[in-house]
Amino acid sequence: MKKVLFAFAVASLGLGFTSCDDDEKITPIDYGMKTFEADYMYDTDEESAYYGNHTQQTFMKLGEEEAVHMGVMGDDSWTDFSMVADPEHEDYNISTNITGWDLAFTHYTAMQVEYPGYGLYTVTASGVLINTEEGIEVGVYDYTDSEDITTISSAFADMTLADVETYNLEYSSDIATIGYGWKTVDTSVTPALYTVNSNKFYILKMNNGDVYKLRFVSFQTFNGADQSRIAECEYALMEPTEAAE
């Protein structure tokens, strides 16, 4: 019996504790895309009036490295965007005095839902809005050939205007066409976990005829010491195809 017990003990030790993380390391490929980072700033101060909100907005122009304007929630610099028509926000798809921008990375009011036992429920979101004054139109292509992140990255880098034409996308000038759908959130974990849908390729048709491809590559959800929540997108001006010329 002693032998049995000994064997049992050895087996117990031998079977477990075998995991090793180092083999997870990945070396990414650089495709030379333009990138832009916008920090939404996540307010984790329980005493703050804006606790739990993304309190910073960033207006950017494609091709420019620096932001056109930064807004801080509760400050004059902030522009309130609401997709909901209500007395306080009569200007649906509100316009702003800020000019010269293409995309705004911002927190906004997304919709209202009638909910049983609760009443009207306002849903806010953090996403990217387009400047409707600039006549930008956006089409969305869902790349579904592979779920592998490296394959998706190379497919985006290789995508040409000729490819885009085969997709027969619908283009919209709605302010929230990009919206918040480039990330999904899992609220069953704490803190909530954001997954960036980097397989959503956005095609932006500018009013000067330029066509950009853009996708989101990162949303730093981790509230480390600085509480930043940095969205990063990569984009490129697409070369016109010969047929188009």
Added chain:
Amino acid sequence: MKTILDTMSFKSRAYWVLIFFSVTSVVFAQADVDPNPLTNQCLIQLIDPADKEPLVGAHICVELADGRRVYEVSDTEGKVKLLYSGEKVGTVAISSIGYVTTYMQLNEIEDGAIIPVKADVFNINQVVVTGTSEPTPVDSSIYKVKVIGEEKIRQSGSVNLAEILLTEANIRIESDMMLGSQIEMLGMSGSNVKVMIDGVPVVGRLNGNIDLSQINMSNVKQIEVIEGPMSVIYGSNALAGTINIITKKNNYHDVSAQVDAFVESVGRYSGNGSVSKRLGNSSVNLDGGYEYFSGVDYDESSRLMDWRPKKIYRGNANYQYQTDHLSFGGKVGYYSDQLFVQSDILDAKYNVSDSYYYTDRLDFAANLAHKWGNSSIDVVAGYNLYERSSDGYSMSLTDLEKTWREKVISQEASQFMTRAIYSTALIPGKLSLQSGVDISSETFEGPRVVDQKQQLGDYALFLNMNFAITPSFEVQPGIRFAYNTKYDAPVVYSLNTKWNIRSDLSWRASFARGFRAPELKELFYEFIDSNHEIYGNSDLEAESSYNVNTSFDYKLQHDIHNWRFNVAAYYNTVDNLIALASVADSDGWQYYNISEYQSTGTNIDVNYGFKNNLQLRLGYGLTGRQSSVSEESGYDEFNFSHDLFAGLKWKERKSSVTLAIDYKYTGEIQDFQLSGDVITEVRQEAYQIMNASASKSFFKNKLQTTLGVKNILDVTSVNRTNYVGGAHSGGSGTPISYGRSFFINLIYKFNKL
């Protein structure tokens, strides 16, 4: 053979039964001070009358006229020497697992007598303590009680409560990766099931449910499952059923110790130890354990794990003083678990965010019981703390550098409860009453609780009167008045009856009103993030319910063949059932009231025992559910699900090898959920669970070994399909188990008098 059973009072009988069913070891000798040497002796032999085989390893207690107790164990020929001094006066109790406990007067026993001990094939002699002031044989209880004993727990290889309940009738267990294991009983969700450890409610509900996988089974003597309402005594939650876990106590040995080791092939290891020391009427018990689960991952291309790695530490210390008329004690318990959640790659920059979730429980409990004349008083008090917190790190797989997050407490709950029950026989044998107070105060704290802290108090008085209209027919009306700090609690009442129609046929019925105030989390929990929110709903109404239960039990014994049949039916109706629904087009969730919810069902089970070697059980359960949500969706009939269960146990007495097989078919279930204003019909497929094990004891039961296979049919998850407006709208797998696994369990017991 004449026994003294009829001449003993019920209380002293119950006391003896309690003593002997607590006994799990085999080494006994005489006790305490020995003023008069035990010079006289009388030799007896114990046999099983069914096959005239000797009864080996039975426990014999002789209580002498001077109050001393002498313990003996029968040898391999069933023989035992009864030692006494002076006059041959005293009481002899003979007990053995699987046999009816037999009582005799010492002076009625002749030297060399052969004493037959009747087999108790279905453990009907087992005593239960839930809802009674006295330990009561399970068959005598006015409630429909099912007892899951230590032996069954061991044979099933169950480490926690969720696992042992997986093959039980009328119970469904659902596993949620974050919320743990949740129960549904008699068609009612876990928020209507009271879970207690030695009468103290377990605190820390997530979405209304206690995580049953956090309740360890290593120091458990038995689990008492009461089907039907006990809301008069136990209040909220005790509507569909009550699960009371009774822990082991040592009243006999100077020193008693146990160690066990458990290994399961999926990478699950558990070790437990306990030691108990008795000093006179006092005893001190310490027990603790560790469990490690390495997790299971079916799809290694994703970082997500199908079953997440977990570590558990737990420890308890308790003190108990025990005499015939007075007992009191206290307990401190600690539980801590750590769940590791690995995220998938989150973005195109290969960022991941891994988290550790911690649950900590700290439990204090005290008890006092005093008996005098025909009366008794029982007091249980508990103070429980529960905390859920998390930390973790983020890193990019491109450099593997970890950035740690601070530890955040997401939920803190504390509960103070006390329940005092006074019982007295006003007219012994005819009329008795049980009255008491039940006080509980719950506090819920956390950064996401509205105003950071909320409190809810419930103060109740209750009374149960038991009328034995005839010796075979008893009626027990009960009433509970409660004051709730947030709700107008209605008067809750119940009526229980038990009729022993014949000695082999009995009938039980109950009718009860129930009430459940929304829990603090349902009311006030708030979760705000940038684009999703979970709100408690402060407009929630309290649940109000009625329950009707009835059952018949029929016993049949023919020589060595024992049969037992049970047929039961129930109906529950709940107004304002509290449920969670997703908010349309967002990631938000909200609690709301379902105006009407009903569940009904019936179950039949048949048990067959051949001597006490073989036991077979077969059962069928039908559960129907209906709600106003399903009615709005056009289904105005009950959605029925079918369950089937079967079991086999074969015990070879000479080699002390036991084989056990358990099987349960859990049928397809249909459910309706509200998502915003859209009703989604959810159908979950049927699945089957089958376990088998072989156990053998060595060294006079000191070493118990069990080898087994869990989930032989290798069920991991079942499909859950959603339909909106009758059209398929997606689906997912609901996890059931980590699949087939093999386990070894070794238990070593050491006792010294």
